[in-house]
Amino acid sequence: MNAHDDIAQVEAIVARARVAQKVFETDATQEHYDRAADAAAWAIMEPSRNRALAELAVETTGLGNVPDKITKNHRKTLGLMRDIKGVRTQGIISDDAATGITEIARPVGVVGAVVPSTNPAATPANNIINALKCGNAVVVAPSPKGVASCELLLQYIYTEFDKVGLDHDLVQMIPAPGSKAKTQAMMELSDRVVCTGSQNNVVRAQTCGTPAVAVGAGNVTVIVDETADLPAAAAKITASKTFDNATSCSSENSMIVVDAVYDDFVAALAKEGGALVRDETAIVAKLWPDGHLNRSVIAQDADKMIAALGMTGDVPEDTKFLAVETDGIGAEHPLSGEKLSRVAALYRARDYDEAQAIAERILTFQGAGHSIGIHTADDARAVALGAAMPTCRVIVNQAHTFATGGSFTNGMPFSLSMGCGSWGGNAIDDNLHWKHFLQTTKVIREIPANEPAVDDIFADYWADAGK
Structure with missing residues (x-):
């Protein structure tokens, strides 16, 4: 044809x-x-x-x-x-x-x-x-x-x-x-x-x-602060990251953990099957062997992914996903982007303010408008994120993949397509x-006139600024 x-x-x-x-x-x-x-x-x-x-x-x-x-x-x-x-x-x-x-x-x-x-x-x-x-x-x-x-x-x-x-x-x-x-x-x-x-x-x-x-594009980052319920956060992130082998645009791609709880969170993550990897260089070389994501790793079961990365025997047998330590952000640091695999970048922040700054840099690089997660006992921080970050959704204390596109335990409409507003180049900011x-x-029918006097509109302005 x-x-x-x-x-x-x-x-x-x-x-x-x-x-x-x-x-x-x-x-x-x-x-x-x-x-x-x-x-x-x-x-x-x-x-x-x-x-x-x-x-x-x-x-x-x-x-x-x-x-x-x-x-x-x-x-x-x-x-x-x-x-x-x-x-x-x-x-x-x-x-x-x-x-x-x-x-x-x-x-x-x-x-x-x-x-x-x-x-x-x-x-x-x-x-x-x-x-x-x-x-x-x-x-x-x-x-x-x-x-x-x-x-x-x-x-x-x-x-x-x-x-x-x-x-x-x-x-x-x-x-x-x-x-x-x-x-x-x-x-x-x-x-x-x-x-x-x-x-x-x-x-x-x-x-x-x-x-x-x-x-728009997803590249979810999630903050774990010093007030978070660490075992719950680790369990939710693991369940979300591994669901359908990380095919979802709402799968966590980066975790930013405040220094005060970093080691305890890594320990909690290990109990859930999240294996810490300190050698970023080796992972990057295997994940992007020719500048493109390795198809043997994309959206694969954990054992196949680990084998494709040449890490069989280097991580525990019960490993469900890899948490790779890094501090790089941007095009020269592909771990900071979307990975479509059971691999997440792990950032260590001095304090909460630095964690938020890191998150903003990541979203500015990739994933602006889509969503950000936070695990915290301080709801004011979640609200402040919503007022400051280039994002349409702040997911609070939830498994991100199950929450962003609607859940039976939150009020978002069920969808597989998340609008990202002007940050993501979209006309909608809703699911x-x-x-x-x-x-x-x-x-449209005619109704009695509803025309205000000019004084009714500008009286307060004139009082402040003069007529």
């Missing part, structure tokens, strides 16, 4: 999606939208399908592990369904007599979703459910390694669609072989683009000419969720 045929294929897919969406929206009810979202959610959550998707994802991408992908597929989808249950996304959603404004929910149309190989089932499912909940059709562009998982997910969705009489064309994907040209055409033809994945994809999404909601798949029409 030549380039012209590729584009024609994408045009046909989007055209079918547009027809299906119009039918979906015409004479729609909230129940109709909700049933479509339910169908897509059950397609991935049904246990045997969930396992099949998890196994296929690991087999075809070589990233992560099956048990954690099963957990992710289940919890992320269940949490999303909790978040959208009872939410009105069709018809009149507000009617305010005081302002004279009636607000009507409207779909955006055809959503083009660009999704990564790290979560080749959970992320497209999340986008599809949100899109359907708001009355849209959706076309998914998976990464090359994620094609097989996406194909299987859509098969399961179509099975559920058939039970409730929904058109398969509401949910489609760019078929293999994928290409940048196909994805570009899909983005240009869609009504809204949502993009999660590499920053190259994000830039292309944000410059495609279609309104885009894209998310991607249903509101980003919806637009509204306002019916």
